[in-house]
Amino acid sequence: MPVGDRGHLKTIIDRERLMRLKTCAACHRPFNLGDPVVLACGAWEGPPQLIHENEAIYDKESNAYVERKCFSAKKGRL
Numbered sequence: 001m002p003v004g005d006r007g008h009l010k011t012i013i014d015r016e017r018l019m020r021l022k023t024c025a026a027c028h029r030p031f032n033l034g035d036p037v038v039l040a041c042g043a044w045e046g047p048p049q050l051i052h053e054n055e056a057i058y059d060k061e062s063n064a065y066v067e068r069k070c071f072s073a074k075k076g077r078l
């Protein structure tokens with residue numbers, strides 16, 4: 001079952017996620033109800049996490065979202 005028309009990597013902050021996540025791994029600011037978020041890889045340790053959509057870039061090569069800072073660092077090395 002698709003979660004919606006935004007795809008499996010995109011969602012919005014609902015009440016349950018708000019309680020569970022508290023802050024964004026990318027900018028460390030608290031989430032607000034209804035914020036658009038994406039599951040992204042980043043500079044933090046561990047698995048992909050939900051961060052604000054505008055702080056992530058979609059990487060077509062890996063078919064996944066990457067934190068903006070992390071993405072540019074990766075491209076800079078190429």
Ligand SMILES: [Zn+2]
Pocket residue numbers: 024025026027028029051052055
């Ligand atoms: Zn954020």
